[in-house]
Amino acid sequence: NLSVKLDRAFKTLKGQGSITEVNVASTIKEIRRALIDADVNYKVAKEVTDSIKEKALGRDVLIAVSPGQLLTKIVAEELTLLMGETNVPMDQTGNPNTILIAGLQGSGKTTFSGKLANMLKKQGRTVLLAACDVYRPAAIDQLKVLGEQIGVEVYTEPDEKNPVKIAKNAIKYAKEQGKKSLIIDTAGRLAVDEEMMQEISAIKKEINPSETLFVVDSMTGQDAVNTAAVFNERLDFDGVVLTKLDGDTRGGAALSIRKEVTKPIKFISTGEKMDAIDLFHPDRMAKRILGMGDVLSLVEKAQQNFDQEEARRINKKIKKNQFGFDDFLSQMEQIKKMGNIKDLLGMVPGVGKAIKDIDIDDDSLKPIEAIIKSMTPDERENPDLINGSRRQRIAKGSGTSVNQVNQLLKQFQQMRKMMKTMNKMGGAKALSNLMR
Numbered sequence: 001n002l003s004v005k006l007d008r009a010f011k012t013l014k015g016q017g018s019i020t021e022v023n024v025a026s027t028i029k030e031i032r033r034a035l036i037d038a039d040v041n042y043k044v045a046k047e048v049t050d051s052i053k054e055k056a057l058g059r060d061v062l063i064a065v066s067p068g069q070l071l072t073k074i075v076a077e078e079l080t081l082l083m084g085e086t087n088v089p090m091d092q093t094g095n096p097n098t099i100l101i102a103g104l105q106g107s108g109k110t111t112f113s114g115k116l117a118n119m120l121k122k123q124g125r126t127v128l129l130a131a132c133d134v135y136r137p138a139a140i141d142q143l144k145v146l147g148e149q150i151g152v153e154v155y156t157e158p159d160e161k162n163p164v165k166i167a168k169n170a171i172k173y174a175k176e177q178g179k180k181s182l183i184i185d186t187a188g189r190l191a192v193d194e195e196m197m198q199e200i201s202a203i204k205k206e207i208n209p210s211e212t213l214f215v216v217d218s219m220t221g222q223d224a225v226n227t228a229a230v231f232n233e234r235l236d237f238d239g240v241v242l243t244k245l246d247g248d249t250r251g252g253a254a255l256s257i258r259k260e261v262t263k264p265i266k267f268i269s270t271g272e273k274m275d276a277i278d279l280f281h282p283d284r285m286a287k288r289i290l291g292m293g294d295v296l297s298l299v300e301k302a303q304q305n306f307d308q309e310e311a312r313r314i315n316k317k318i319k320k321n322q323f324g325f326d327d328f329l330s331q332m333e334q335i336k337k338m339g340n341i342k343d344l345l346g347m348v349p350g351v352g353k354a355i356k357d358i359d360i361d362d363d364s365l366k367p368i369e370a371i372i373k374s375m376t377p378d379e380r381e382n383p384d385l386i387n388g389s390r391r392q393r394i395a396k397g398s399g400t401s402v403n404q405v406n407q408l409l410k411q412f413q414q415m416r417k418m419m420k421t422m423n424k425m426g427g428a429k430a431l432s433n434l435m436r
């Protein structure tokens, strides 16, 4: 089980202040093994983990986030990035908008053709399905049944043996009938063969579709990547459809295929029913590959631990009246080094919800940072020293206004008071309050 493995891997890192070569090595190995278990091709898994290692090494760990949490985040980000970050939409231009469906037999082409037709119909488009599988009469009937089920017309020529001709006639018919979209379902073989490749390339050449989609069964694991490579070489397809993701397959094929053919995965198929179709979302797939549901609950637990520890530390400083701007600044700088502040603050319990709708970026921290840097060490340690003339000097030195300095000081005092009274609050929460 992947989450158990990650759990173990992250435990190794727990309680260490930064990610180093030594403490990351075994974790990276675990992650690599977990990816391979999730059907990610070995070569790809190695590349991914090497890159993750590079990104993770030397990153300081925010007090609010353990190395394990940070690493989880880096891994998820890296996987998302590798799969293209966002969904790439299908080309819907053309008159009619023509979509060619290719892939091996049994990969789910006919089923997907029906689903796509259904989806487009729901968007208000008029759709025509065309049956170009000339080898199996049953395939034509299968498409007809699906068409009836979703209320979409199916174009067939039971006596024509040339799929190129059927496809061309289907386009003509779609134009005559004023259909906006035409989905061309084709024949597949059990394995890649030359005849099939010639046939599908001929159809593509002849009709020049708006979109060529390669359909592949996610359960075929490693074979899926090889098939994708062969089809891409001959067809130069526009996108991939990953089917049968409703099974216990972990979706690693998505990562391998994307990396191998550098074409976007556009749709996923998650069942035999006509509504079991989704746009492909890289971030969701990354979570699936990582089994993030479980990892996230792990992260939450770690955060609770942090809250208590951090509260104790802050408490101590406050009791001794030692929490100053230097503590504040170092926290802030660590947060900044780690990239997206909002994401990170969002990981802190209680803060996530509060800042969800607020736009926080590095720039909003710059004046605060400048003000603190214009203070003397004494002033940072004991902000009560900062009187009127000092405020003026700090404002001038930091290129801000006295008003801004006053505001920061006021908020800082409030924060100290709040920490004193509530005892439980961590620096990160106080920081987020300051940034409001």
Ligand code: GDP
Residues within 6 Å of the ligand: 103, 104, 105, 106, 107, 108, 109, 110, 111, 112, 188, 243, 244, 245, 246, 247, 269, 270, 271, 272, 276
């Ligand atoms: P084709 O030969 O490529 O046209 O594949 P079909 O569309 O005929 O599908 C082959 C088999 O896979 C059929 O039994 C489908 O019901 C099934 N199938 C297709 N897509 C999915 C899916 O996303 N999930 C599941 N569980 N089964 C699917």
Ligand code: MG
Residues within 6 Å of the ligand: 109, 110, 111, 133, 139, 186
């Ligand atoms: Mg079929």
